[in-house]
Amino acid sequence: MPLNMTYKVLSSHLVEGRLEAGAAISIRIDQTLTQDATGTMAYLQFESIGLDRVRNELAVSYVDHNTVQVGFENADDHRYLQSVAAAKGIVFSRAGNGICHQVHLERFGECGKTLLGSDSHTPTGGGLGMVAIGAGGLDVALAMAGVPFPMVCPRVVEIRLHGRLRPFVSAKDVILAVLEHFGVKGNVNTVFEYNGDGVSTLSVPERATICNMGAECGVTCSIFPSDDVTRSFLEAQGRAEAFHGLCADEGAPYDDLFEIDLSSLEPMAACPHSPGNVKRISQLAGMKVDQVLIGSCTNSSYADMVKVGRILEGRRIAADMSLGIAPGSRQVLMMITRDGTLEKMEMAGARILESACGFCIGNHQSPSTDAVSLRTNNRNFEGRSGTASAQVYLVSPEVAALSAIAGVIVDPLAQDDIEAPGDVPVDSFLCDDGMLSFPPEDGFRVRIIRGPNIGQPPKCDPMTDTIRGEVAIKVGDKITTDHIMPAGARLKYRSNIPLYSTFVFENVDPDFHVRSAALRDEGRASFIVAGWSYGQGSSREHAAICPMYLGVKAVMALSIERIHQANLCNFGIMPLTIVTQEDYDEICQGHELVIDDAPSQVRRALEGGLVEVRDLTNGRTYGMRLDVTAQQADMLIRGGRLNQIREEMA
Numbered sequence: 001m002p003l004n005m006t007y008k009v010l011s012s013h014l015v016e017g018r019l020e021a022g023a024a025i026s027i028r029i030d031q032t033l034t035q036d037a038t039g040t041m042a043y044l045q046f047e048s049i050g051l052d053r054v055r056n057e058l059a060v061s062y063v064d065h066n067t068v069q070v071g072f073e074n075a076d077d078h079r080y081l082q083s084v085a086a087a088k089g090i091v092f093s094r095a096g097n098g099i100c101h102q103v104h105l106e107r108f109g110e111c112g113k114t115l116l117g118s119d120s121h122t123p124t125g126g127g128l129g130m131v132a133i134g135a136g137g138l139d140v141a142l143a144m145a146g147v148p149f150p151m152v153c154p155r156v157v158e159i160r161l162h163g164r165l166r167p168f169v170s171a172k173d174v175i176l177a178v179l180e181h182f183g184v185k186g187n188v189n190t191v192f193e194y195n196g197d198g199v200s201t202l203s204v205p206e207r208a209t210i211c212n213m214g215a216e217c218g219v220t221c222s223i224f225p226s227d228d229v230t231r232s233f234l235e236a237q238g239r240a241e242a243f244h245g246l247c248a249d250e251g252a253p254y255d256d257l258f259e260i261d262l263s264s265l266e267p268m269a270a271c272p273h274s275p276g277n278v279k280r281i282s283q284l285a286g287m288k289v290d291q292v293l294i295g296s297c298t299n300s301s302y303a304d305m306v307k308v309g310r311i312l313e314g315r316r317i318a319a320d321m322s323l324g325i326a327p328g329s330r331q332v333l334m335m336i337t338r339d340g341t342l343e344k345m346e347m348a349g350a351r352i353l354e355s356a357c358g359f360c361i362g363n364h365q366s367p368s369t370d371a372v373s374l375r376t377n378n379r380n381f382e383g384r385s386g387t388a389s390a391q392v393y394l395v396s397p398e399v400a401a402l403s404a405i406a407g408v409i410v411d412p413l414a415q416d417d418i419e420a421p422g423d424v425p426v427d428s429f430l431c432d433d434g435m436l437s438f439p440p441e442d443g444f445r446v447r448i449i450r451g452p453n454i455g456q457p458p459k460c461d462p463m464t465d466t467i468r469g470e471v472a473i474k475v476g477d478k479i480t481t482d483h484i485m486p487a488g489a490r491l492k493y494r495s496n497i498p499l500y501s502t503f504v505f506e507n508v509d510p511d512f513h514v515r516s517a518a519l520r521d522e523g524r525a526s527f528i529v530a531g532w533s534y535g536q537g538s539s540r541e542h543a544a545i546c547p548m549y550l551g552v553k554a555v556m557a558l559s560i561e562r563i564h565q566a567n568l569c570n571f572g573i574m575p576l577t578i579v580t581q582e583d584y585d586e587i588c589q590g591h592e593l594v595i596d597d598a599p600s601q602v603r604r605a606l607e608g609g610l611v612e613v614r615d616l617t618n619g620r621t622y623g624m625r626l627d628v629t630a631q632q633a634d635m636l637i638r639g640g641r642l643n644q645i646r647e648e649m650a
C-alpha cells in the first residue's frame with residue numbers, strides 16, 4: 001500500500017499500536033532536544049529515573065531561552081545543565097551558540113529520523129524531513145531513557161504547493177496563509193505534509209520556517225520531503241551523511257488536501273493577539289510602528305539576515321524607531337560578520353541582540369506602552385512581549401526591515417523604488433562547533449553542580465476515591481500557556497516550583513494561587529474551568545506542574561490542546577472535556593464540585609463512559625468526557641507519569 005512520508009517515518013519507528021489515525025501508538029525516538037527553560041526540570045526528572053547515561057541516539061541540551069542573567073538564577077541553571085549533560089552523555093550547546101531549533105537544523109537534524117523536543121517549535125526539524133514533535137520535559141526525559149513516546153496516530157493533511165513565490169513574498173507568508181485557512185484550534189493529532197512542484201523552489205530554512213509555525217495551528221508536526229535541496233543544504237553544512245531521501249509514494253492516501261499557489265500569495269501579518277488573526281499587509285500599510293524585532297526560531301537564518309541587510313543597506317531607520325536584530329545562531333552571526341551584512345545593519349541603526357530567544361519570550365526588549373511592535377517570530381499572545389498594552393504584529397523579515405526604515409508598515413508590493421533582496425544561495429556554511437561540548441565517556445566522574453535555584457520536581461499523590469473541592473478559576477477561550485504560566489520576567493524561576501507557582505495565572509487573576517493553595521491546605525481540590533482550546537502555545541510542563549503543586553485536580557474545558565493535555569496527565573491532573581456549551585455556562589467560579597469513585601470513573605471512561613461531576617452549588621450533574629489512553633488513565637490514578645514509571649521500573 002502506498003504510504004505518505006509521515007507514515008513512512010512512523011512505521012519505521014513504531015513500537016506499539018497500529019498506524020490508523022486516532023489509534024494510540026508509541027514510537028522510538030532517535031534524537032531529543034531540550035532548552036534551558038524546560039531543560040532543568042527535564043534533567044531533574046531524568047536523574048530521578050536513576051539511569052547513568054541517556055539511551056537514545058543523540059540528546060542535545062541547548063541554552064538559549066534565558067540568557068539575560070539578572071540575578072544568579074539563570075547562571076545557576078546553565079551550570080547545572082552543563083554539568084548534568086557531561087555526566088549523562090548529552091551534547092551541550094552553550095549560551096551564545098544560538099536558538100535550539102536553528103542550531104539543531106544546522107548541526108544535528110537528520111532526514112527520516114524522529115526528534116522529540118521539550119519545546120513546541122521542535123517541528124522546525126520537519127524542514128529536513130524529520131518527524132519532529134514538541135512535548136513536555138518529562139516525555140523528553142523518558143525518551144532519553146529509551147522509553148517509547150506514546151502519541152495518537154495522526155491524520156495527515158496534504159498541503160500541495162504550486163508555482164514560486166514572488167519577490168518580497170516569503171516563507172512566513174506561506175505559513176500565514178496556512179494559519180488563515182486552518183486557524184489556531186481544531187487541528188490536534190494532525191500532521192501537515194507538504195508536497196507539490198512548489199516544494200523544490202523553497203530552501204531548507206524556508207521549509208523550516210513553515211514547519212516551525214505549524215505549531216501555532218496546534219498540529220503534531222509538519223514535514224517536507226528530503227530532496228536535492230535538502231541534500232545540498234546538508235552538504236553545505238558539511239553533513240552529507242545526514243541525508244536520506246524521503247518522499248510520499250505515488251497515490252499515497254491523505255485525510256485532507258489544501259492547495260496553495262505560491263505565486264498568488266502576498267505579504268501578510270498576524271495581527272494582535274493571535275497568530276491566526278491574519279490580514280494582508282496591503283490592509284495595514286501606513287500604520288505607525290514603534291519597534292521592529294527580527295529573529296527567533298522562525299526567521300533568523302543566514303538567508304533571512306542577508307535579505308534584511310540588503311534592504312537596510314545605505315538606509316537609516318526612522319528617527320523614533322527601535323530596531324533589534326537577533327541572528328539565530330553563532331554560525332549565522334559569524335557568517336554575517338564575515339560577509340559585511342552585520343555592518344549594513346549597524347550602519348542603518350539596528351541594535352544587534354544576542355543569538356537567543358530573548359525578545360520572543362518577552363525576556364527583554366519589551367515595547368513601550370501601547371506601542372505597535374512588528375516582529376518576525378511566531379507568537380503574539382497578549383502580554384507575551386512583556387507589555388500588556390502593546391500590539392504585536394507578526395510579519396516576514398522583508399516587511400519588518402522595510403517598515404523599520406519607513407516608521408510605518410510598508411507593503412513591499414506597492415513600492416517600485418526598492419529592489420527585492422533576491423535569493424541567497426550558500427555553497428558552504430561556516431561550521432565551527434567550538435561552542436558545543438561533547439560528553440566524556442567517563443561521565444560518572446563529573447560532579448553535578450546545583451545552586452540554590454535548583455529544586456526538585458514536586459511529588460504528586462495518587463488519585464483519591466472522592467475528589468471534592470472548588471472551581472478556583474473560570475476562564476474563557478484560547479487560554480495559552482503564557483496566560484497560565486507567564487515566562488518573560490518570571491522565567492528564571494523555572495527550576496523553583498514553590499516560587500514559580502505563585503505566578504500561575506498572574507496576568508489573568510493574580511489571587512488565583514492564594515485561593516488554590518488555601519484550598520489545598522484545607523485538604524480540598526481546586527478545579528480550573530475553561531472554554532475552547534485551553535493550553536495553546538508552548539510545551540511548558542510548568543503549566544501543569546505548578547497547578548498540580550497548588551492542588552489542582554482537574555481541568556474542565558470545552559477543548560484542551562494536545563501537548564498541554566499530555567502534560568496534565570503526566571502530572572496527575574484530569575483533562576476533562578465539557579460536553580455542552582450549556583454545562584460550561586452553568587459551572588461558575590466558587591462552585592463546590594465532587595467526583596465520586598474517581599479511579600473507577602476514570603477506568604469506565606476508557607470504555608466510552610462519561611465522568612460524572614456533581615455540582616453541589618446548583619444541584620446539577622455534568623457528564624464530562626475523559627479522552628485519554630489506557631496508559632494515561634493509569635498514570636492519572638497513580639498520581640502521574642513519574643510514579644508510574646518508577647513503579648514499572650521497580
Ligand code: MIC
Pocket residue numbers: 037038065118119120121134361379487537538539540
Ligand atoms: C515558547 O515559544 O513559548 C517557548 C518559550 O519556547 C516554549 C517553551 C517554554 O515555555 O519553555 C515552547 O514553545 O514550548
Ligand code: SF4
Pocket residue numbers: 065099119121296297298356357360361377378
Ligand atoms: Fe525561543 Fe521564541 Fe522559538 Fe520559543 S518561539 S523557541 S521562545 S525563539
